[in-house]
Amino acid sequence: MGQDQKPVLRVSNLEVTYYTDSGRARALDDVSFTLNAGEKLGMVGESGSGKSTLALAMMRMIKPPGRIEGGKVEIGGIDLMALSDEDMRQARLSKIAYIPQGAMNSLNPVTRIGSQLVDAIRSHGIQDSRAQVEERCVNALKSVDLDPAVFRMYPHELSGGMKQRVCIAIGILLQPSVIIADEPTSALDVVTQRQVMETIDRVKDQINAAVILIGHDMGLMAQFVDRVAVMYSGRLVEVSTTREMFTNPVHPYAAALISSLPNLENKGVFQGIPGLAPSLLRLPGGCSFHPRCAKVMDICKTTRPLTRRVQGDRLVTCHLYNEEA
Amino acid sequence: MANLLELRHVSKTYSRGLINAKSTVALQDISLTLKEDEPTIMTVAGESGSGKTTLAMLLLGFITPTTGQIIYRGKDITTLEGEDRLAFRREVQAVFQDPFAVFNPFYTVDHLLTVPIKQFKLAKTPAEARAKMDEALKAVGLRPEDVLGRFPHQLSGGQRQRINVARALLLKPRLLIADEPVSMVDASLRASILETLRNLQRDHGVSIIYITHDLTTAYHIAKSIIVLYRGGVMEAGDVDQVIKSPQHPYTRLLVDSIPWPTLDQRWGSDTIKAREAGGSSVGCPFRTRCPMAMEQCKTQPPLYHIKQKQAAACYLHAEHSSIAAERLSELLPVKSELEA
Numbered sequence: 001m002g003q004d005q006k007p008v009l010r011v012s013n014l015e016v017t018y019y020t021d022s023g024r025a026r027a028l029d030d031v032s033f034t035l036n037a038g039e040k041l042g043m044v045g046e047s048g049s050g051k052s053t054l055a056l057a058m059m060r061m062i063k064p065p066g067r068i069e070g071g072k073v074e075i076g077g078i079d080l081m082a083l084s085d086e087d088m089r090q091a092r093l094s095k096i097a098y099i100p101q102g103a104m105n106s107l108n109p110v111t112r113i114g115s116q117l118v119d120a121i122r123s124h125g126i127q128d129s130r131a132q133v134e135e136r137c138v139n140a141l142k143s144v145d146l147d148p149a150v151f152r153m154y155p156h157e158l159s160g161g162m163k164q165r166v167c168i169a170i171g172i173l174l175q176p177s178v179i180i181a182d183e184p185t186s187a188l189d190v191v192t193q194r195q196v197m198e199t200i201d202r203v204k205d206q207i208n209a210a211v212i213l214i215g216h217d218m219g220l221m222a223q224f225v226d227r228v229a230v231m232y233s234g235r236l237v238e239v240s241t242t243r244e245m246f247t248n249p250v251h252p253y254a255a256a257l258i259s260s261l262p263n264l265e266n267k268g269v270f271q272g273i274p275g276l277a278p279s280l281l282r283l284p285g286g287c288s289f290h291p292r293c294a295k296v297m298d299i300c301k302t303t304r305p306l307t308r309r310v311q312g313d314r315l316v317t318c319h320l321y322n323e324e325a
Numbered sequence: 326m327a328n329l330l331e332l333r334h335v336s337k338t339y340s341r342g343l344i345n346a347k348s349t350v351a352l353q354d355i356s357l358t359l360k361e362d363e364p365t366i367m368t369v370a371g372e373s374g375s376g377k378t379t380l381a382m383l384l385l386g387f388i389t390p391t392t393g394q395i396i397y398r399g400k401d402i403t404t405l406e407g408e409d410r411l412a413f414r415r416e417v418q419a420v421f422q423d424p425f426a427v428f429n430p431f432y433t434v435d436h437l438l439t440v441p442i443k444q445f446k447l448a449k450t451p452a453e454a455r456a457k458m459d460e461a462l463k464a465v466g467l468r469p470e471d472v473l474g475r476f477p478h479q480l481s482g483g484q485r486q487r488i489n490v491a492r493a494l495l496l497k498p499r500l501l502i503a504d505e506p507v508s509m510v511d512a513s514l515r516a517s518i519l520e521t522l523r524n525l526q527r528d529h530g531v532s533i534i535y536i537t538h539d540l541t542t543a544y545h546i547a548k549s550i551i552v553l554y555r556g557g558v559m560e561a562g563d564v565d566q567v568i569k570s571p572q573h574p575y576t577r578l579l580v581d582s583i584p585w586p587t588l589d590q591r592w593g594s595d596t597i598k599a600r601e602a603g604g605s606s607v608g609c610p611f612r613t614r615c616p617m618a619m620e621q622c623k624t625q626p627p628l629y630h631i632k633q634k635q636a637a638a639c640y641l642h643a644e645h646s647s648i649a650a651e652r653l654s655e656l657l658p659v660k661s662e663l664e665a
Binding site for chain 1: 372373481482514515516517520538539540541542544545578579581582583584585586587588591
């Protein structure tokens with residue numbers, strides 16, 4: 001991480017609320033972070049913690065009853081939230097790309113892979129000749145280790161890992177500066193998972209993009225990302241470098257998450273996190289983690305903690321660190 | 326000692342097409358024995374297409390083997406009838422991968438528990454049925470008042486998966502086939518489901534066949550492991566030995582690809598050869614991807630007995646004596662060293 005580098009992505013105070021029949025659910029609560037070019041950030045949390053909502057909000061793809069209530073998503077100084085709908089459509093894929101969860105279901109089963117790639121280029125108003133566009137698509141396929149013959153194939157002719165790589169190829173076609181990968185490997189086996197992650201790593205270097213990897217597999221995070229952000233009920237509770245996170249997590253939830261991980265030393269020891277993630281409709285008062293927290297204090301039950309910067313560049317949202325800031 | 330379950334040279338071939346039928350070998354010549362009075366947890370590991378799920382389907386009697394026999398307590402499961410069949414259906418239970426798909430969204434979750442009670446006539450009165458349900462739910466760490474009467478969509482994935490385990494437990498099975506039970510569950514809930522499974526084996530004497538591609542969880546709950554690749558056994562033995570010192574190049578690739586959540590253990594830097602579609606049916610199935618493939622590999626290697634509780638089907642270990650495929654079970658420890 002270059003300290004002098006200007007961040008390519010700056011998310012500030014992003015808020016998303018879902019208006020449901022049973023009440024308002026705040027899915028993203030005051031989320032802020034920055035990302036440098038070429039950096040890899042891991043976004044972890046339990047199901048329902050708001051990881052995927054964050055990805056969709058950054059793409060401005062939140063659908064009703066959800067609504068982006070406020071905040072900014074700036075890429076290279078341009079606030080995506082302020083763009084017109086058409087400009088935002090152009091920005092998707094060319095500035096910020098999204099690799100969805102479950103690639104099996106995101107390709108059109110009745111058109112060839114090639115035409116889906118060409119479509120992506122054409123819809124961004126690129127008027128190159130047919131041959132040039134085709135060459136660009138074939139190069140994208142090659143860069144994700146796929147045979148150029150895939151261009152003429154249908155999705156059902158490909159394996160899960162190959163389809164996932166097609167989605168990555170579409171994601172990098174227009175050389176975006178930010179790539180969001182939402183659990184790109186959750187349906188794949190370990191060997192294919194490793195191949196796909198190595199592919200993402202390589203293409204990221206080629207186009208010097210920043211990558212946000214969303215998932216709940218801490219092992220994958222340890223292997224792949226530079227920094228880890230932990231989400232809990234819509235808030236970022238800790239953002240640290242991978243090394244700091246795994247050796248000395250500061251937030252109690254992050255600490256519980258790290259100690260629940262299986263490794264070679266603690267065979268047969270199962271340590272889950274007690275309790276269940278709260279429903280966003282009925283969040284506990286104060287810090288929403290306090291009913292499950294091992295270090296709970298009186299203040300946690302009444303006052304919402306603020307995000308503070310501790311130990312250099314780490315962000316933590318916890319009352320334990322009130323004095324340090 | 327009586328055998329609970331015995332697989333005798335079981336193979337399964339899927340064929341498609343009528344003319345010029347193409348056949349795919351999903352499982353090749355597997356022999357395996359589980360003893361009745363020694364409950365254990367055995368892992369069957371391998372990537373997609375290795376035949377893991379085919380094995381589960383065979384064991385549950387959903388499909389029949391192409392050749393070979395599956396013997397459950399002395400009887401071939403394809404010929405079971407009447408009460409024997411009912412007993413088999415009750416004693417061999419399954420937990421499947423997807424905790425979302427097994428529930429009927431129109432019924433409350435009670436349905437999943439009351440149907441087997443009725444079907445197998447486990448309770449005489451509604452109160453007794455309710456008591457049994459409560460007991461099973463408590464055994465998997467759920468509070469009955471939290472889950473009963475709720476609809477599936479009101480529960481989390483982890484709760485639903487534990488209800489599945491509770492349903493299996495209700496029937497007091499002897500064998501539980503768990504096909505990727507935690508792969509769709511949040512990491513923080515995995516631990517509690519795995520613990521539930523382990524307690525089932527330890528406290529209730531249920532043998533578990535744990536089918537997975539995730540060697541991390543396999544390492545934590547299983548005693549023994551069988552690594553499959555394209556339907557063939559690549560390596561088998563004690564789970565500690567196989568994962569800590571894998572001998573077959575394929576097992577090595579699998580172990581190298583585990584994303585360990587520690588910073589000191591990184592993924593290997595070797596490039597991985599992509600799997601070819603189809604592949605050849607003769608010789609070692611892994612040879613097209615194997616970095617150490619030799620001319621010899623075009624003929625099927627036998628299992629070489631490397632250590633007392635470890636064997637690999639690879640010519641790299643040809644200096645050891647070979648062991649016949651039907652003696653596979655001798656390699657698989659029932660208990661881990663810690664307990665023994």
